[in-house]
Amino acid sequence: MFRASGILKSAALILAFLLAVFLAFQLLEINVEFKLGSVMSRSLPESEAHTKPAVHKCGLSKACPPGHMAFKLTSGAASVVGPRMCLEDKLLMSSVKNNVGRGINIALLNGKTGELIKTAYYDMWAGDVAPFIKFLKEIEDGTIVMMASFDDSASKLNDEARKLIADLGSSAVGNLSFRDNWIFVGGKGIKTKTPFEQVTSPRHNLHASSPLIVFISKCQRSGVSFGLVPVEVHIPLSSQHPEDAHVHLCLFSIHICPMKSGFCLSVAYLRKMSPA
Incomplete structure (x- = not known):
């Protein structure tokens, strides 16, 4: 034991x-x-x-200066990939959010605060243009309007609809054709044509769905203004002018045009810059 x-x-x-x-x-x-x-x-x-790359709002290549806001607007690619709208890192419209569709996709923003008012899309191939015209007529002064095409955005557009969009600052809507890729930012009550518009045709471009990436400037004292900072534009490769692929443009502002509604738009123009 x-x-x-x-x-x-x-x-x-x-x-x-x-x-x-x-x-x-x-x-x-x-x-x-x-x-x-x-x-x-x-x-x-x-x-x-520290190898992790910096992440900027809406996936832009660089951060916007203080007091400015950034957006990225991408048109749809044929009938496969839907458009995408991002403002200040907030996704407004996309296939992921399930709020885009064939035709013209629209986001309305408050011109004073930049807050999203509503989103909508209208089928311009098999739909009726009348509801779209009614929607455009009901947009209030001082509203920022973003539009992006998906598949066909032109077949059902009549003269009245095109004029209403032109009154928002578009200079390309008059010639918009079947399956053109089109993105546009304007506003109700604008007194000039907006510089933030891009249209490409699959008949002339190899990569017609390439996005247009721009920076938007925010004017704190007189509402929202556009075009006070450089813009980065990725232009689709043209079959006629391949040397123009990914041209770097710079946006130059002349002055701001404040309006009674608080919405203002700078008079600006684009100039081709030499590659760095």
Whole structure:
């Protein structure tokens, strides 16, 4: 009996010793890994230690200056990929949100605050243009209007609808044709044509669904204004002028035109810049 108790005591001591050794090695391994990690992070150059690229609002290539807001507007690609509208990193319309459709996709924004008022889309191939005309007539002064095409945005457009869009600042809607890719930002009550419009035709371009990326400037004292900062434009590759692929343009503002509603638009123009 005494022999059995001695064996049990010896076994308990051996187990305790092994457990202590195991715990010691575990603590030593953690400590070594921690020290090695600290040494490695200090020895790496700062550029290698922080390899994660910066993420800017709406996926733009660089951050907007303080007091400005950014948006990215992308037209649909044929009948496959829907349009996408993003403002200040907030997705307004996209296939993911399930609020886009064939035809003309529209987002209305408050011209003073930039807040989203409503979104809608109207089928310009198999739909009726009358509800679209009614929608355009009900837009209030001072409202920012974003439009993007998806598949066909022109077949059902009549002269009345085109004039209403032209009154919002569009200069291309008069010649908009079947399956042209078109994006546009204007406003109700605007007194001039907006510089924020792009249209490409699949008849002349190899990549007609390429997006137009622009920066929007926000004027805190007189509502929302456009065109006070450079814009980055990715122009689709033209089959006639392949050298114009991905042309870099710069937007130059002349002045701001404040209006009673609080909506204002800078008079601006685009100039082709030499590649860096």
